[in-house]
Structure formats: C-alpha cells, structure tokens
Amino acid sequence: MISITAPVAKKVPYEIVTHGHKRVDDYYWMRDDTRTDPEILAHLAAENSYVDAKLAHTSELQETLFEEIKARIKKDDNSVPTKRGNYFYASQMQGDNEYPIYIRSTDFSGSNTEVLLDVNQLAKAHDYYQLSGLRVSPSEKVLAYGEDTVSRRIYTIKFKDLSTGELLADELIGTSGNIEWGNDNKTVYYIKRDPQTLLAYQVFRHTLGTPQANDELIYEEQDKTFYTFMSKSKDNSSVIIWHSSTETKSASVIDANSPKATPIEFIPRETGIEYSIAKMHDWFYISTNWQAQNFRLMKVHKDKVGDKSNWQDVIAANDNIKLDDFELFNDHLVYQQRENGLIRVTVRQLSTGKEQQLSFNDSAFNLGLYGNNNLDNSALRLYYTSLTTPYTDYDVDLTTLEKTQLKQDEVLGDFDSNNYASERIFITARDGVKVPVSLVYRKDKFKKDGTNPLHQYGYGSYGSTIDPRFSFSRLSLLDRGFVYAIAHVRGSQMLGRPWYEDGKKLTKNNTFTDFIDVTKALVAQGYGDKDNVFASGGSAGGLLMGAVMNMAPELYNGVHAAVPFVDVVTTMLDESIPLTTNEFDEWGNPKNKEYYNYMLSYSPYDQIKKQSYPNTLITTGLHDSQVQYFEPMKWVAKLREYKTGDNILLFKTDMESGHGGASGRFKGIHETALEYSFFIDLLK
Incomplete structure (x- = not known):
C-alpha cells in the first residue's frame, strides 16, 4: 500500500516582540499579499492533493451528497417581486444556471417582463463572479451594477442603458460595489476602497459622461476604525453616508436634489453612541443606544436634527427587550424586537396609536422585513423561516394583519x-x-x-x-x-x-x-x-x-x-x-x-x-x-x-x-x- 504523507512546511523563525514579550513565528513566511509566490502556491497545491488522496474513499459519498442536496432545489425558481418606483423587480433562476437573471415588470404578476441582467452571461468568462449593488436611476432608464471577478470585494461599477441594452462608457474602478443616484439622473455617489486594507473610506461624486479622474471627493473617513457605506432614504430626498465602527455609529446626509450638495453630519459623532436614521416627510426616526443599552426609537423634526435634546421617544428603552429593526409607512410604524431571544413584530397605526402584534406558530424562528421600498404601501413584506419551515414570503395587511403567503421555497423530493x-x-x-x-x-x-x-x-x-x-x-x-x-x-x-x-x-x-x-x-x-x-x-x-x-x-x-x-x-x-x-x-x-x-x-x-x-x-x-x-x-x-x-x-x-x-x-x-x-x- 502506498502511504500518503502530509505536507510538512519549512520553518523560518521570525521574531515578534510586543510589550517586551517575544514570540517566534516559524511560519510567518507564508504571507504573500500578491498571492504569486511559487513556493507558497506549490505548498497549497500539495495540501489540496493531500486532501484529495486522504478523502478519495469518500468521493462516492461526496457525489451522493451533492446530488442529494442539488435534487432538493427547484431549478426554475423566481423570487417574489418587490416594488420600487413604477416597476416590480425580481430574479429568476433557470435550469442548471449558477446565477440569477434579474428582471422587472410593470405589475406584480410579471407581464411585460424586461431582462435587466443575465448574470450567467456576465460570469461566463470568469472562474469567480460576484454582482453587487444593482441600482436603477430615478428616471428608471439606467441600471448601475458592480462586478468582482477576483473575490477581493473590490468592484468595478458599470452602467447599462435600459432602453438600448448598451453599456455606457462610464466605468468606476476600485469601489465598494454600491452606488446611490442623485435625483437628476446624472449624479452618482460611490465609495472607493483602499487597495491594501480594502477599507471603503472615500465617497466620490461622479457625473455620467465624464472621466472617473474628474470625480469629486466629497467625504473621506479619517478614522481607520470606521467602515463607510451608503443608502438612500425611503422618500428619495437624501443620500445617507453611514459611519460605522464596532461601538460607534453615525450618519451624514446629502441632499439628493442638489448635484453640488455637501454631506451634513446628522449630529456630531460621539464615542459609544450608535444610531441609524430613516426619513419620512418632515421627520427623521432614529434607532439609538443613547441612554438605552437595548436601543430605543426616537424622532426629530428635520429642522432640529443637530441636537439630541430635541429627540422625542417613539418606543421607550427597555432593559429586557432589544429593538432590532423598524419600517416606516405613511400611517404605520412597524418595529421588530427581541425578548428572551425570540423575535416579535408590532404594527402601530401612527394616526391613532393603536398597536397589534404579529403571531407565528413555531417556538423559535427567524423573520426579516424586506422589500418595503415605498412609504404608501398598504402591506408589509417579510420572510419567515424556522429549522423545520422553508423560507416563506408574506404580505401582511397593515390594518388587519391578515397574512397573504406569496411563496414558500419548494423542497423537491x-x-x-x-x-x-x-x-x-x-x-x-x-x-x-x-x-x-x-x-x-x-x-x-x-x-x-x-x-x-x-x-x-x-x-x-x-x-x-x-x-x-x-x-x-x-x-x-x-x-x-x-x-x-x-x-x-x-x-x-x-x-x-x-x-x-x-x-x-x-x-x-x-x-x-x-x-x-x-x-x-x-x-x-x-x-x-x-x-x-x-x-x-x-x-x-x-x-x-x-x-x-x-x-x-x-x-x-x-x-x-x-x-x-x-x-x-x-x-x-x-x-x-x-x-x-x-x-x-x-x-x-x-x-x-x-x-x-x-x-x-x-x-x-x-x-x-x-x-x-x-x-x-x-x-x-x-x-x-x-x-x-x-x-x-x-x-x-x-x-x-x-x-x-x-x-x-x-x-x-x-x-x-x-x-x-x-x-x-x-x-x-x-x-x-x-x-x-x-x-x-x-x-x-
């Protein structure tokens, strides 16, 4: 019988002295940020060969498991459409395709379907392909998306004219993969990554039709303990820059209607204070741990945002119940809490203050609010799942709490x-x-x-x-x-x-x-x-x-x-x-x-x-x-x-x-x- 020998790595002592304490790392030499060192690649290949040899006797079992799992998955499967603006957006999985096809239509039933992107075609030439940050312009005529073909999470943003199907000349390289649109359909905000640390830290403003070299830096995060990312308010009036570290979170707001606007800090950043904001009409709603370890929900008029003393309680702090999430609608507030580890969702009618709580059958489950893109919705969209219940999508009537099941993932077999x-x-x-x-x-x-x-x-x-x-x-x-x-x-x-x-x-x-x-x-x-x-x-x-x-x-x-x-x-x-x-x-x-x-x-x-x-x-x-x-x-x-x-x-x-x-x-x-x-x- 031929023995299978595990690869043995060479030892090259490397001393690291910290606070007077010495450590010797014999394998520090294995770091190569370029990932091109022949010796390192050869060692990784030897390890892979060792795995293949040691597990060769399980190859039939691996194939059985693969086919078994794959056979449970419905090959032709569409996501539930979600409305944004005048269109319903969804994704399609077809046959043995590895990637989705993104579509939109003018109604929920999917008539007049228009293909936005077939990711399978985009991924054909690459061993790895990841799509990020699909954003349609306010005019609904241009699609922005990011692509990563290396798996380092550094994306190139591309733009597609949805009326012609052609790509625009604009390409934004070195980005975090997401953009937000200004309301003039020409202004684009994006974030650049540091190529070494991969930290997303610089927010740029790009104007369609101009070179990336001309883009304007409008915000740079100086504190390297913070992540930077963006979103757009539900009422489309603001682009929000989020500043996020482990224990401190804050935001800056850009007027989406002004192509020359500068970011305005919501409130001065304070160490240990976390908050996130959502805007509805003249009011900002704030989820925060300020004087509330398990978070509370507050609100403030748009003209008084800069001072926490103006904030008003909407959902008070509770030492035993954590506020996890919330959604705003014209006459309803939906908030998700966690008590003793279990999720609960409450719907409050804003005009009357009346509250109702959703109920589910499982003793423990997972639930998430998603696709609630419009303030004037009459229903709440959510998904629900448990260890024994496949993912299930519901629309919940905000007045009656009647649940309409839109889809449950089908398990074949x-x-x-x-x-x-x-x-x-x-x-x-x-x-x-x-x-x-x-x-x-x-x-x-x-x-x-x-x-x-x-x-x-x-x-x-x-x-x-x-x-x-x-x-x-x-x-x-x-x-x-x-x-x-x-x-x-x-x-x-x-x-x-x-x-x-x-x-x-x-x-x-x-x-x-x-x-x-x-x-x-x-x-x-x-x-x-x-x-x-x-x-x-x-x-x-x-x-x-x-x-x-x-x-x-x-x-x-x-x-x-x-x-x-x-x-x-x-x-x-x-x-x-x-x-x-x-x-x-x-x-x-x-x-x-x-x-x-x-x-x-x-x-x-x-x-x-x-x-x-x-x-x-x-x-x-x-x-x-x-x-x-x-x-x-x-x-x-x-x-x-x-x-x-x-x-x-x-x-x-x-x-x-x-x-x-x-x-x-x-x-x-x-x-x-x-x-x-x-x-x-x-x-x-």
Whole structure:
C-alpha cells in the first residue's frame, strides 16, 4: 500500500516582540499579499492533493451528497417581486444556471417582463463572479451594477442603458460595489476602497459622461476604525453616508436634489453612541443606544436634527427587550424586537396609536422585513423561516394583519416538515448563565439516549445573531440521524445587547466556554453520542473552533473550521491587513498590554500545544479579503508540528474564491458535501 504523507512546511523563525514579550513565528513566511509566490502556491497545491488522496474513499459519498442536496432545489425558481418606483423587480433562476437573471415588470404578476441582467452571461468568462449593488436611476432608464471577478470585494461599477441594452462608457474602478443616484439622473455617489486594507473610506461624486479622474471627493473617513457605506432614504430626498465602527455609529446626509450638495453630519459623532436614521416627510426616526443599552426609537423634526435634546421617544428603552429593526409607512410604524431571544413584530397605526402584534406558530424562528421600498404601501413584506419551515414570503395587511403567503421555497423530493422536530432549550454555563440552544432532528431517527451523532454550530462575534432557519442541505445530516444544534453563545445579541458585551474584548473567553459547556450538556442530556460530536464554524466562528480545539479537544470527533480567523494577535497588530483597524472595539487593540495578554491567552495559533487534536478539516479561499489565506495555512503547519495521535488534519484551499466561498448556487454545494462527508466518514 502506498502511504500518503502530509505536507510538512519549512520553518523560518521570525521574531515578534510586543510589550517586551517575544514570540517566534516559524511560519510567518507564508504571507504573500500578491498571492504569486511559487513556493507558497506549490505548498497549497500539495495540501489540496493531500486532501484529495486522504478523502478519495469518500468521493462516492461526496457525489451522493451533492446530488442529494442539488435534487432538493427547484431549478426554475423566481423570487417574489418587490416594488420600487413604477416597476416590480425580481430574479429568476433557470435550469442548471449558477446565477440569477434579474428582471422587472410593470405589475406584480410579471407581464411585460424586461431582462435587466443575465448574470450567467456576465460570469461566463470568469472562474469567480460576484454582482453587487444593482441600482436603477430615478428616471428608471439606467441600471448601475458592480462586478468582482477576483473575490477581493473590490468592484468595478458599470452602467447599462435600459432602453438600448448598451453599456455606457462610464466605468468606476476600485469601489465598494454600491452606488446611490442623485435625483437628476446624472449624479452618482460611490465609495472607493483602499487597495491594501480594502477599507471603503472615500465617497466620490461622479457625473455620467465624464472621466472617473474628474470625480469629486466629497467625504473621506479619517478614522481607520470606521467602515463607510451608503443608502438612500425611503422618500428619495437624501443620500445617507453611514459611519460605522464596532461601538460607534453615525450618519451624514446629502441632499439628493442638489448635484453640488455637501454631506451634513446628522449630529456630531460621539464615542459609544450608535444610531441609524430613516426619513419620512418632515421627520427623521432614529434607532439609538443613547441612554438605552437595548436601543430605543426616537424622532426629530428635520429642522432640529443637530441636537439630541430635541429627540422625542417613539418606543421607550427597555432593559429586557432589544429593538432590532423598524419600517416606516405613511400611517404605520412597524418595529421588530427581541425578548428572551425570540423575535416579535408590532404594527402601530401612527394616526391613532393603536398597536397589534404579529403571531407565528413555531417556538423559535427567524423573520426579516424586506422589500418595503415605498412609504404608501398598504402591506408589509417579510420572510419567515424556522429549522423545520422553508423560507416563506408574506404580505401582511397593515390594518388587519391578515397574512397573504406569496411563496414558500419548494423542497423537491419526499420532504415533509412534519417528519422533523425542533426544540429551544437553555444550558447552564459554568458561571451560571443560561445559554439558548436551538435543536432540530428527524423524529423517527432520534432517541434521547445518547446514540445520535451531534453537529454543533456556533459563531458568537460582532453581535451577529444566528437565528434558527431552514436549510436544504442540512436535511442530508438529519435524514442520517444527526441532531443539529446552534449554540447561541455570548458574543451574539440573542439575549440583547448585554449578551454581546459579555462576549467580546476582555470577556471573549465566555464565547468559547459557552460552546464547550453546551456540548457537555447536550451529551449529558442524551441529545448526542459522546464519541460522535462534530463542531463547525466559519470566520470568527473559525476562531471559536480553534479555541475550543485547544481548550477541550477530547469532546469532538471532528471539526470543520471555514475561513478561520486564528492568528488573532499578529493580525490585530498589523494595521495593513484588511479589517484590523475596524475591529479594535471587538477584540481589543493589542498595542495595549492588557488586551495583548488577554488575546494571547486564547489566540488559536499561539495556544497550540502538544496534545491530541480532533480530526480536523480546514477550508479557505486564496483571495479571501476578510481572513487572509495565510492564517489557516500557518495554523495547519503549526498544528501538524505539534499534534499527537493519528487523527487526520486536512487543509483545502479554493484557488479561485474568497471569504464567501465559491460563487454560484450549485458550486457551493460541493463545499457542503465535502464537510458532511468528512463528518459522516468519521462516525464510530
């Protein structure tokens, strides 16, 4: 039998001294920002070949899973049209196409359909293709869109004359991918990215028909801890520049009716104060954490915006209920809140103050407001899903709250939601805090006796809440007897803003211990087989995977870490790396010794030690703009050096993709099939 040998990376000691403390990084040499170094590319290719060889015996299973998942997806599928201006906009998926076709029509039923863009044609010449920021001009005659063919999230904006189908000569390079139109149909606002840090920080004004070199810089963000992005108010009167860091958020407003307008700060930026705004007629509505940790809704007349003392309460602060979102209509306010981790939606009639609350059947679910582009709508558009309910689109009458189902994603084959059950339980963590957990399993495959394999997922960063939602692909695990669990660990906002605050910076360790404590409890309560527990997470969830692998490797038979952020200290010390400066308020700035020591105590790369690690699959994309490829590459090399025992360690790099994985609706299924087959093959 021919032995398959894992690639072994060379060691080139590189000293990093911080606060008088010396670290030696033997794999620092793996960083190449040009992504052209032959030695590095050869090593990545060797790792890919090793994966292929080690998993060759699962190739049939991978193909089975791929076809199984793909077969559930309806090939010809249209989105529900949403109205903007005089048209209804939608997307079509056809046959084996990887990408949508964007269309519009003059009525909801789709008569007089006009094709705006066939993304399949645009993507033909590229291994990777991502479309961004479709915006139709106020005259509804010109379409702007951004395209990225590298997966670095740097877009070129193009313009299409919808009457002729021809592209205009204008091209805006180096952008964040989104534009907003001035109301004269000639003025375009866009944001440029720094090519090194990828920070979107400069807002330019472009006039159609003129060279990009002549564009006017109207705003430049000087603070590198802030992201910059844009939107347009629902009443179309204003273009809003958003200034967003982890703990401070603000806005500047541009008069969309004036092609020479300058941005006006809504209120002076204040550290620790977050707000977002929406405009309706003469009033601005403001969602803010000012004197309200869980946020509240306020309003102010357009003539008095510059002073918070003029703000009036619309929805008061509540320590137990977080305000998540809101939508404005001419005579209605819709607001979405979260109490004890559960979403609720309330409709208030503005003229009378009367309130009504929407109701749904599932004990835990995900819901989002979308497509509510016009103030004069009589209905609210939303989507609804749960772990057992496919995505369902509704129009909700704002007066009666009667729900009209517009569409439910069709699951082809023998799917019956009644075959599956979901639960929402609380696990007591080591410090006494109760952690919410969402569970789903197939009823006829589940016995609460510790015999089912368990797949536990987690994220727990940036206040991002992973709500329970339906997955076509997950059925392949549930039908094979897996229990699937989402651990809603601290660092999300599942239980409000305090839940986030207790899982970042100097409390980040709670994210990791919560995940471990959930695993132990689920096994103890009979939800999972102690010998067949599998864990997965991506990006900051990959950091979570790396930390729990160091802290409690014995709990997991297999781990999948996707695009993992694992070299925490070195990355956060380097301000030339994309995202670093924006995230000091998330992780802390290691130039401060207290943060340095704390981050070092959990950084997965720095905390690798001689021990037996779980069977591990690590995946990344060469062009990842969020977590650079060299982080997982270094991590794998060091794990190979230190790990004991015979458990396998595999590292797969997609040489064409970035942080989001492969583009296209079917290509991504191959990545899922790889992860699932890796876990299924490990079952004891």
